Amino acid sequence: MTDTVLPQPSEIPYKEKEKALAAYLMMFATAALGLPFPLLNLVASVIYYYFIKESSRFVRFHSLQSLISQIPISILNGILVIWTIRIFLKFEVLGDFNEIYWGYLISLVLFNIIYIVFSLIAAFKAYNGRMYYFMFFGRIAYKEAFEKDFDAKKPSVVNKPPSQ
Amino acid sequence: MKIYRDLAILLLFFSGIWVLSSLYFSGNDSENLKVLNKHQREQLASYLDDQFKEGKTVYYNPVVDSAVMIILDRLHHETPDSLAYKITLLESEEVNAFATLEGRIYVYTGLIKKCESPEMLAAVLAHEMGHIKKEHLIERLTNEIGFTLLLSVLTGGDPVMISELGKTAVSMHFNREQEREADDFGRALLIKNNIDPIRFAQFMMIMKREHGNHNSFAFINTHPEMEERILTTTNFKKPDQFKEDLFKMNWERVKEAINSQI
Numbered sequence: 001m002t003d004t005v006l007p008q009p010s011e012i013p014y015k016e017k018e019k020a021l022a023a024y025l026m027m028f029a030t031a032a033l034g035l036p037f038p039l040l041n042l043v044a045s046v047i048y049y050y051f052i053k054e055s056s057r058f059v060r061f062h063s064l065q066s067l068i069s070q071i072p073i074s075i076l077n078g079i080l081v082i083w084t085i086r087i088f089l090k091f092e093v094l095g096d097f098n099e100i101y102w103g104y105l106i107s108l109v110l111f112n113i114i115y116i117v118f119s120l121i122a123a124f125k126a127y128n129g130r131m132y133y134f135m136f137f138g139r140i141a142y143k144e145a146f147e148k149d150f151d152a153k154k155p156s157v158v159n160k161p162p163s164q
Numbered sequence: 165m166k167i168y169r170d171l172a173i174l175l176l177f178f179s180g181i182w183v184l185s186s187l188y189f190s191g192n193d194s195e196n197l198k199v200l201n202k203h204q205r206e207q208l209a210s211y212l213d214d215q216f217k218e219g220k221t222v223y224y225n226p227v228v229d230s231a232v233m234i235i236l237d238r239l240h241h242e243t244p245d246s247l248a249y250k251i252t253l254l255e256s257e258e259v260n261a262f263a264t265l266e267g268r269i270y271v272y273t274g275l276i277k278k279c280e281s282p283e284m285l286a287a288v289l290a291h292e293m294g295h296i297k298k299e300h301l302i303e304r305l306t307n308e309i310g311f312t313l314l315l316s317v318l319t320g321g322d323p324v325m326i327s328e329l330g331k332t333a334v335s336m337h338f339n340r341e342q343e344r345e346a347d348d349f350g351r352a353l354l355i356k357n358n359i360d361p362i363r364f365a366q367f368m369m370i371m372k373r374e375h376g377n378h379n380s381f382a383f384i385n386t387h388p389e390m391e392e393r394i395l396t397t398t399n400f401k402k403p404d405q406f407k408e409d410l411f412k413m414n415w416e417r418v419k420e421a422i423n424s425q426i
Contacts (some may be wrong), residue, residue: 098307107182110181
């Protein structure tokens with residue numbers, strides 16, 4: 001395991017700050033496209049993480065934090081969509097607009113608002129080269145990004161001079 | 165470890181908000197149910213009466229009527245309450261029965277024809293009385309359209325809105341929990357009146373057997389989860405001293421009367 005050395009804002013190139021910002025904004029860009037099923041934003045985050053994870057630890061941290069924090073939110077939102085569909089299709093089990101449903105809806109709306117607010121804060125911090133930790137998800141993302149061996153992607157040698 | 169502490173806080177926060185919100189909504193509803201006064205309930209029962217009778221013929225036959233009254237009297241006699249139950253028979257091959265409120269039960273003649281004994285009809289009526297006692301219709305209406313709108317329609321008196329309200333009520337089905345409550349009430353009422361609750365299971369078995377027949381479909385459609393309910397009723401433990409007291413009536417004569425008139 002390499003020693004954990006956190007990059008400081010002045011040490012982080014502008015492009016990396018942009019990539020880290022994009023990791024959070026990706027969700028907003030794709031969430032509306034995927035409605036009513038909250039899946040597209042998650043897929044986009046996975047793809048984004050896959051392609052930029054080897055840029056730097058800083059970018060990796062923010063994109064991973066964005067990705068893993070979206071997982072439970074997407075699951076909870078998906079449950080609400082399925083539950084609502086069941087009510088409209090008049091299923092017997094979970095087929096009622098009862099107090100449990102309304103309570104779930106209200107709490108999920110609140111949770112989504114809180115998540116959006118914190119994501120915007122994190123996006124702003126990332127753009128300024130700052131680390132910002134979500135509760136629970138921040139620790140996991142940090143462990144993965146800074147406490148595991150990581151080598152930034154070196155360009156592979158493919159172009160060679162003609163053979164003599 | 166701090167990571168688990170964070171996870172616990174998040175889970176507690178979400179579930180806490182969920183529970184509090186749900187309690188808020190359930191508290192509101194139960195208060196609202198008490199606010200619908202006697203006059204409004206009668207008004208709603210009357211509107212629904214018009215809806216249920218629309219396009220149908222009310223069935224009159226002295227033999228069938230007196231048989232139904234004997235069954236109702238027995239069910240009501242042992243467990244008297246302030247409610248005056250009123251059963252309306254409607255001419256239809258459809259096999260179904262509906263309970264609304266203020267004691268009103270509607271039974272299609274098709275259902276009576278399918279009952280092989282007066283005890284079977286008593287079991288169906290006991291179940292419907294359960295829906296009335298537990299006020300399931302108001303509960304459903306409140307869930308479907310909201311209490312504020314329900315009250316507004318009743319107090320506003322707009323005929324179009326009232327008609328729509330009636331159509332909503334007629335098309336609604338009771339949910340699984342309500343059916344279970346009505347089953348529990350019905351079984352207890354039958355036991356008190358020395359009628360074996362197995363009669364209800366027998367009736368549902370007949371319906372299941374004839375599933376696919378257009379006439380029986382309506383009852384199955386509006387009373388789902390029949391297998392589970394048949395099982396629950398079949399496994400219901402009767403008191404040790406229980407002894408069924410059969411109705412002393414010629415049920416074949418009742419069925420003949422119904423078949424000859426329709």
